Amino acid sequence: MSTLHTVNKSAYERDTLEACVRLAAKGGSVLLIEDGVYSAMSGGSKSSIIENAKGDLNFYVLGPDVKARGIDESRLVDGVKVVDYKGFVELTVENDKVSAWL
Amino acid sequence: MGIEVNGKVLEVDEEGYLADLNTWEPEVANVMAKLDDTELNENHWEVINFLREYYEEYQIAPAVRVLTKAIGKKLGKDKGNSKYLYELFPYGPGKQACKYAGLPKPTGCV
Amino acid sequence: MSDAKKFMYINRKAPYGTVYAWESLEVVLIGAAFEQDVSLAFVDDGVYQLMKGQDTTEVGIKNFSPTYSALGDYEVNKIYIEKESLEARGLTLDDLQHLVWEDEDEDWAEKDSIRVVTSAELAELFEEQDVVLSF
Numbered sequence: 526m527s528t529l530h531t532v533n534k535s536a537y538e539r540d541t542l543e544a545c546v547r548l549a550a551k552g553g554s555v556l557l558i559e560d561g562v563y564s565a566m567s568g569g570s571k572s573s574i575i576e577n578a579k580g581d582l583n584f585y586v587l588g589p590d591v592k593a594r595g596i597d598e599s600r601l602v603d604g605v606k607v608v609d610y611k612g613f614v615e616l617t618v619e620n621d622k623v624s625a626w627l
Numbered sequence: 628m629g630i631e632v633n634g635k636v637l638e639v640d641e642e643g644y645l646a647d648l649n650t651w652e653p654e655v656a657n658v659m660a661k662l663d664d665t666e667l668n669e670n671h672w673e674v675i676n677f678l679r680e681y682y683e684e685y686q687i688a689p690a691v692r693v694l695t696k697a698i699g700k701k702l703g704k705d706k707g708n709s710k711y712l713y714e715l716f717p718y719g720p721g722k723q724a725c726k727y728a729g730l731p732k733p734t735g736c737v
Numbered sequence: 738m739s740d741a742k743k744f745m746y747i748n749r750k751a752p753y754g755t756v757y758a759w760e761s762l763e764v765v766l767i768g769a770a771f772e773q774d775v776s777l778a779f780v781d782d783g784v785y786q787l788m789k790g791q792d793t794t795e796v797g798i799k800n801f802s803p804t805y806s807a808l809g810d811y812e813v814n815k816i817y818i819e820k821e822s823l824e825a826r827g828l829t830l831d832d833l834q835h836l837v838w839e840d841e842d843e844d845w846a847e848k849d850s851i852r853v854v855t856s857a858e859l860a861e862l863f864e865e866q867d868v869v870l871s872f
Contacts, residue, residue: 538782560754568827589795595788685807690770693810
């Protein structure tokens with residue numbers, strides 16, 4: 526059993542990503558969308574959320590949302606994978622269920 | 628609502644502004660001007676083209692004050708004043724020229 | 738201009754996830770038409786509004802980041818960025834758009850609009866305002 530978690534808010538504004546990471550079962554996947562993608566930038570005070578959890582969880586960001594916000598992919602935390610809309614669909618298919626954290 | 632331009636009907640809102648600025652072509656301005664009983668000359672076109680360039684760069688239609696100043700900078704002080712612009716566009720240089728240029732109503736215009 | 742009031746708009750939200758950023762920008766542009774003394778502050782996730790290189794073609798939302806460059810034309814040339822907010826996000830001034838205004842009195846000389854200020858400096862600026870609006 527595996528779960529795809531989606532987070533759509535910045536970790537600098539809400540604690541959604543922290544809650545998701547704390548409560549997600551090992552081996553699960555977390556897809557950051559919309560303002561959630563800011564949390565995947567390296568060098569920030571919240572970058573450690575993903576850095577500390579990336580051994581247990583797979584992290585993805587939605588490419589179109591990254592581009593829209595002017596974030597260069599080289600700035601993402603190492604190990605975070607960029608997916609497009611097709612990749613988003615594939616992730617939902619690969620996982621048994623999807624949990625959208627609000 | 629719509630206006631007929633080169634055999635096509637283009638959608639406009641209740642004030643006559645083009646619904647989709649991507650459907651604009653120069654003939655749109657001529658057709659709209661005719662509805663206002665105005666014949667466009669090169670001075671009108673200078674302003675219309677300026678507005679389209681401004682929108683392309685900044686994604687907004689400038690307020691009249693900003694337009695006046697920017698025209699003054701680009702085309703000279705004799706054109707960068709409200710008397711000149713109101714003579715060209717008596718319904719208001721912001722509203723009327725933006726309409727002909729296919730842009731939305733200037734932000735802040737009521 | 739002696740009766741001009743000092744308005745400061747505080748922007749605290751990232752650009753596309755909510756409508757606050759665009760709404761704020763529209764209100765600023767409308768307000769600027771009334772020739773008040775306007776300044777903008779970008780704090781918290783609001784600093785993301787000014788990120789360079791935004792490209793929204795794939796998300797189908799209007800990219801309004803070019804509109805910030807028009808602020809100079811509207812005589813909005815005091816743009817404050819909170820240093821602490823930038824640093825917390827791993828950003829530097831180089832990650833943001835370069836905003837300028839042209840000084841008509843000095844033959845349209847280009848001048849920087851953006852100033853990076855500390856929280857303490859920003860707190861003092863808030864105190865000088867007649868009206869502070871938060872988005």
